Amino acid sequence: MNATARLATVASRPERVGLGVMVTLSLGVIALGAGWVAGPSAAVVAAAMLATVVGLVSVAFVGGLETRRALAPYGLLKPGILWLSLFFLAPLWSMVVMSLSSKESRFDFFPSFTWEWDNYRIALTDFRPQFLRSFGYAAVATLLTILIGFPLAYVIAFRGGRYRNILLGLVVIPFFTSYLIRTLAWGNILADEGPVVSIIDGLGLQGAFESLNIMDNGKLLNTPAAVIGGLTYNFLPFMVLPIYVSLEKIDPHLIDAAMDLYSSASAAFRRIVVPLALPGIFAGSLLVFIPAAGDFVNAQFLGNPQTTMVGNSIQDQFLRQLNYPVASAMSFVLMFIITIAVLVYTKFMGTEDLA
Amino acid sequence: MSDAASPVADGANVDVIRLDQVCKRYGSFVAVDNADFSIGRGEFFAMLGPSGCGKTTTLKMIAGFEQPSSGRVLLEGVDVSTVPPHKRNVNTVFQQYALFPHMTVADNIAFGPRSKRLDEAEITKRVSDMLDVVRLSDFANRRPAQLSGGQQQRVALARALVNYPSALLLDEPLAALDLKLREAMQIELKRIQREVEITFVFVTHDQGEALTMSDRIAVMSQGVVEQIGSATDIYKRPHSLFVAGFIGSANLLPAVVAQGDSAGASFDFWGGGRITVKSGHVNADVALTPGEQVTVMLRPEHLHVSATQPAGESLSAAITDIVFQGASVRVVARLANDTEVTALVAGDGAPPFLRPDSTVWLSWGPDAPFVLDGWPSVAGATTTNVDSIEASL
Numbered sequence: 001m002n003a004t005a006r007l008a009t010v011a012s013r014p015e016r017v018g019l020g021v022m023v024t025l026s027l028g029v030i031a032l033g034a035g036w037v038a039g040p041s042a043a044v045v046a047a048a049m050l051a052t053v054v055g056l057v058s059v060a061f062v063g064g065l066e067t068r069r070a071l072a073p074y075g076l077l078k079p080g081i082l083w084l085s086l087f088f089l090a091p092l093w094s095m096v097v098m099s100l101s102s103k104e105s106r107f108d109f110f111p112s113f114t115w116e117w118d119n120y121r122i123a124l125t126d127f128r129p130q131f132l133r134s135f136g137y138a139a140v141a142t143l144l145t146i147l148i149g150f151p152l153a154y155v156i157a158f159r160g161g162r163y164r165n166i167l168l169g170l171v172v173i174p175f176f177t178s179y180l181i182r183t184l185a186w187g188n189i190l191a192d193e194g195p196v197v198s199i200i201d202g203l204g205l206q207g208a209f210e211s212l213n214i215m216d217n218g219k220l221l222n223t224p225a226a227v228i229g230g231l232t233y234n235f236l237p238f239m240v241l242p243i244y245v246s247l248e249k250i251d252p253h254l255i256d257a258a259m260d261l262y263s264s265a266s267a268a269f270r271r272i273v274v275p276l277a278l279p280g281i282f283a284g285s286l287l288v289f290i291p292a293a294g295d296f297v298n299a300q301f302l303g304n305p306q307t308t309m310v311g312n313s314i315q316d317q318f319l320r321q322l323n324y325p326v327a328s329a330m331s332f333v334l335m336f337i338i339t340i341a342v343l344v345y346t347k348f349m350g351t352e353d354l355a
Numbered sequence: 356m357s358d359a360a361s362p363v364a365d366g367a368n369v370d371v372i373r374l375d376q377v378c379k380r381y382g383s384f385v386a387v388d389n390a391d392f393s394i395g396r397g398e399f400f401a402m403l404g405p406s407g408c409g410k411t412t413t414l415k416m417i418a419g420f421e422q423p424s425s426g427r428v429l430l431e432g433v434d435v436s437t438v439p440p441h442k443r444n445v446n447t448v449f450q451q452y453a454l455f456p457h458m459t460v461a462d463n464i465a466f467g468p469r470s471k472r473l474d475e476a477e478i479t480k481r482v483s484d485m486l487d488v489v490r491l492s493d494f495a496n497r498r499p500a501q502l503s504g505g506q507q508q509r510v511a512l513a514r515a516l517v518n519y520p521s522a523l524l525l526d527e528p529l530a531a532l533d534l535k536l537r538e539a540m541q542i543e544l545k546r547i548q549r550e551v552e553i554t555f556v557f558v559t560h561d562q563g564e565a566l567t568m569s570d571r572i573a574v575m576s577q578g579v580v581e582q583i584g585s586a587t588d589i590y591k592r593p594h595s596l597f598v599a600g601f602i603g604s605a606n607l608l609p610a611v612v613a614q615g616d617s618a619g620a621s622f623d624f625w626g627g628g629r630i631t632v633k634s635g636h637v638n639a640d641v642a643l644t645p646g647e648q649v650t651v652m653l654r655p656e657h658l659h660v661s662a663t664q665p666a667g668e669s670l671s672a673a674i675t676d677i678v679f680q681g682a683s684v685r686v687v688a689r690l691a692n693d694t695e696v697t698a699l700v701a702g703d704g705a706p707p708f709l710r711p712d713s714t715v716w717l718s719w720g721p722d723a724p725f726v727l728d729g730w731p732s733v734a735g736a737t738t739t740n741v742d743s744i745e746a747s748l
Contacts, residue, residue, distance in 0.1 A: 082621045253453035256420060259440045260515065262470035271466075275457045 004062060011063030018074030021081075023054045025049055025250070026085040028276065033090030089210050094132030099328035111325050118321040127313050127330055135337070137167075137224070137299075138292035141231035142239075145288050146281060148232070149239035151281070152158035157247035171240050179234060181300050187225075190221040222304040230298035239284035247273070282349050310334055315321055341343065359642040361547075365530070369432040370643065371522050371554045372417055372445075379412050379578075386412045388578040394556060399434055401557045401565040404575035405601070410558045414524050415555065419443045429519055429669045441470070446515035448525045452507050454499035455467035460510050462651065467518040485513040490552060505536045511546065522554040529564060531656070539650070540569050562602050566590065573599045589645055594638060599652045600737045606653045606696040607731040615643030617640050622649060625734070626692025628670045630724055637726040654738070657723035658698035660686055661716050662708035669718040674711055687736070688715060694735040 010017060025344055028049040031037050033337060037045050058069050124131075146291035156167045175181060190196055197220050200206055209215040214225040214347035250273060258268035296311030304311075356492050370393035371525040379387040387409040394400045402410040414429055415421040419440035428436045430630075435443055451627055461482050468478040486492045499507055508528060515523055517664065528544075529537045532584060545568050548555050559565050565572045566586045573583045582594040593599035609624040613629065621631040621641050641649055664671070672688035675695070684700045686709060698717060700709070708715065 020502035251451070251453060253449050253451060254455060256440070257447070257449055257453040258470075259453070260420075261419060261518070262441045263598075264441055265498070267470065272455060 007058055007062040010103045011067045014059075014063065014067045014070035017056065017059050021052055022074050022078060024052045026081050028052075029082055029085040030093060033086045034093040046079065048103055057274060073304055080221070082227045095331060096327045098324050099161045099332050116325060122326050123329040123333050127188050127310060130310040130313045130339070131333070132309055133307065134293050134311065134334075135341075137228050137231060137307075137309060138289050138295075140228050141287045141292050142234065142285050144232040145239035145284070146227070149236055149279070149284065150243055150281070153243040153247055154239050157244055157250075158252070167247050168241075168244065175237065180297060182296050183230055183234065186217035186226075187221060187301050188232065192219055192221065192228075194221075200253050221302060222307075224303070224307050226257050226302040227298050227307050227309075230302045231292045231295060234295075235288040235299065238291075239281075242283040242287065243277055243280035246277050246341045250276050278349065283346075285345070286342060290342070293338055360444075360569045361536045362698075370394060371398075371431060372556065373427075373429040373432075374413070374417075375427040375505050376411070378430060379416060379421060380424045384580050387416070387423075388556070388603070390580055391426075392573060392580065392583055395552060397552050397554055398450060399545070399555045399568055399574045400555065401567040401568045401569035403559055403562060403601075405560055407577075408411060408575040409578040410560075410573075410575050411526060414447075414526055414556065414558045418524050419444055421660065436582050441641075444518075444520050445522045445524055446518050446520040448508075448511045448523065448528045450527045450530060451532075452499075452511040453512070454510055455501055456509055457500060459496050460491065460502070463499065463510055464514045464517050466514060471518070476508065481517050485517040488516070488547060490511045503628055504532050504555060505540060509543075512544075516547070516551055516553065520553065522556055525555060525557045527559055528557070529559075529561075537564070542581050542605060544568060547585045554606050574601060576601070590726070592638070592725060593652070593727065594640075596729060596731050598729060599725075600648075600731070604655055604697065604737050606658070606736050607695065607734060608651045608653065608656065608696070609730040609734050610649050610726075612641075612643055612645050612647040612649060614645055620726070622651060624651070624670070624692075625730075626690065626694070628668070630668055630719075632724050632726055633721060636722070636724055638728060641726055641728045648728075649731045650729060650731050652725045652727060653696075653719055654700040655685070655697045656701075657719050658696070659720075660688075660700055660709065661718065662688060662706075662713075663719045667718060669716045671714060671716055673714055674709060676711065677709055677748050684709070686715075688733075697736040708744055 028045050031045050032042060056071075063071075072320075097113050098111065100116050101113045102116040103111045104114070111281060138141055152171070156164055156171075156270070161165050186240060188194055195217075200215070200220070201218075206215060210217075214220070214261070216223045220226060254272050254276075255268050258272050259265065263271060293309075294311050294314050296309060299307050299309040299312050314327050314330050314334070317323045317330065321327075372394040374390045377390045378385065390409075390413055392495065402413060404410050412421060416423050417430075417434070419438060419442075424627065425437055426436075427434050430443060430445065433483060444600060458466070464482045464485055465478050465722055475588060476651060482495075485494070486495055489512055491506060491509055491513065494502060494506060494510075499510065508531075510647045511528070512523075517624075519722055525544075529540050541564060545553075556566070557569065571583060571585055572589055574581045574589060576597045582589050584592075584599050592600055593602060596607065599605050609625040610630070611625070613623045615621065617638070618631060618633055620637055622628055623629050632651075637643070641647070650714050653716065659665070670690055672690045674686060674688045677688040678685040678687070680699075683702070686698045686700055687695060688698065689695055700706070
């Protein structure tokens with residue numbers, strides 16, 4: 001069997017070739033990126049990856065049109081997979097290692113891997129309030145974005161008429177300003193001498209707001225309400241857009257049909273519009289809840305030391321305490337809880353046709 | 356037809372639907388102009404007309420999606436002009452079916468009964484009965500997206516009929532189906548209507564559909580009901596040039612009155628030739644004073660084509676085109692005055708004298724012609740004029 005014949009045999013199983021090449025390259029990238037290999041062995045890995053690519057090109061060359069067509073999807077996947085391998089999987093691996101590391105002596109600059117499970121205990125006990133606060137704030141913010149975002153999306157989708165695109169543009173316009181700037185601006189708006197507080201004072205509503213736990217001691221800024229409000233404001237477009245997309249797909253005749261079949265307008269809304277908007281609400285909730293739970297900007301600029309979220313603690317452990325192991329462990333716990341929450345949520349919402 | 360004038364307690368004698376001088380205006384545009392007719396119990400009633408003629412607006416006023424600008428809509432003798440759709444006992448089959456995509460077939464059908472809060476056991480029974488009627492029992496748990504167009508159509512029917520409405524309103528229900536399926540569904544619809552004995556009000560722009568299925572047809576044009584009658588009525592005795600041209604194909608030949616009385620009349624064709632017509636074949640609004648402009652309608656299937664001049668009245672014409680149509684041959688010919696006419700010759704082959712450019716004689720039987728008032732906007736065959744066909748769609 002000569003080399004070309006052998007290549008042709010390989011080329012007759014293009015799916016395996018495509019998958020094999022993808023896994024090999026991705027592992028190579030992770031190995032290099034996460035620092036499994038260094039020095040001469042790194043050169044060997046790089047050479048092996050190069051050889052794989054050369055092999056792939058020759059298979060595609062020998063195999064002809066059919067083979068190339070079968071290989072195409074893997075080719076299209078490759079940039080994304082390699083990007084994620086280098087910038088997501090490789091760092092993730094580093095973090096796994098870091099979260100189980102410790103400094104053997106206080107003079108070590110860099111921790112080493114010691115199966116240090118205590119990092120996770122610290123993360124879960126010492127930072128328990130921050131975790132609870134993060135998920136609580138994120139949940140309330142998600143609920144608020146649904147309550148504010150649904151009517152907004154509804155009006156744009158069903159009553160927007162020819163202004164639809166302009167209205168959608170207005171929803172997105174805040175994104176033209178940096179997230180940080182917008183949050184800082186809210187600091188000014190909610191400040192003690194700012195417009196909102198003075199209006200509340202002017203109307204004599206301070207007592208009412210304090211009894212609702214929105215204001216604290218005459219202050220609006222640096223309260224939990226300000227943090228939740230900031231999260232709600234910053235993530236609102238992520239709720240409006242997916243809900244709009246699912247509402248926009250609803251044929252208005254469906255509502256006519258429901259009314260024709262003896263439903264009042266409100267019953268038609270409940271039985272037709274809401275169920276058909278669920279995929280949008282579902283997608284929007286994920287898009288809001290996940291980043292909100294890990295957010296630290298709003299708590300930083302709109303909160304106080306009693307409103308720190310887990311993102312702030314992770315940032316603090318990483319960048320100020322330089323306690324990489326505990327920071328990594330906290331990051332993992334956050335990721336784990338969010339994953340579980342999303343899985344449970346998916347199960348309950350039962351969105352078989354999530355767009 | 357039942358007698359609408361008798362205000363009897365016996366519900367069976369009251370018309371299911373009565374439109375009492377109904378008008379619908381949008382600003383200065385008159386969508387429906389003084390519609391005034393009744394639809395009886397168990398009737399299959401079609402509203403036929405080109406798009407924009409007001410037929411769908413009329414249907415929406417019966418359903419409750421639109422309110423009349425003036426006049427009254429009565430259901431079972433009760434004025435419902437301002438009653439919202441969910442409180443009217445009529446149901447609609449929408450053009451694109453409007454099935455609820457997130458519900459199974461069974462849940463779609465159960466939607467109406469559930470809105471009415473019927474007993475769940477009763478709902479289950481009704482749904483399964485209705486699935487039988489539309490022959491979809493095996494599809495109860497499918498989603499609408501998993502069904503073919505014809506099946507979706509039948510679900511839409513079942514979803515409306517399960518409520519046993521006073522009348523079922525169908526808005527171009529077959530328009531989304533392809534030709535073969537459409538023809539099969541016409542028969543199916545007719546069968547279902549006989550089975551459930553509910554009044555069907557059917558909106559269509561397809562005259563074939565209306566002629567096939569309906570007991571009576573209302574032909575509408577520009578908001579006005581031009582004529583109401585049975586299929587044969589409007590085909591044989593159209594009340595207006597619009598109806599004559601819109602229903603089936605017709606040769607509309609301009610003529611003037613030569614002489615006429617109660618026994619019959621004769622007319623001179625514009626461009627030569629004379630035709631004598633029996634008394635019943637002249638529309639009521641034609642004034643039989645000599646010189647009056649009229650149109651003689653001759654259906655293509657009533658024109659005989661012969662190579663030599665026949666004994667009675669006839670017109671000579673030059674053949675321009677011969678089209679084989681399976682069961683018949685369509686002959687397109689040009690009269691001496693340049694008017695194009697068509698004739699249908701039965702049989703599966705053209706006689707040898709039918710050749711392009713040959714001169715033939717067109718003749719007709721005594722029952723063929725029907726005379727209408729005024730001259731047509733386009734003289735000759737309605738089927739060969741592209742502009743007038745497009746205007747009617």
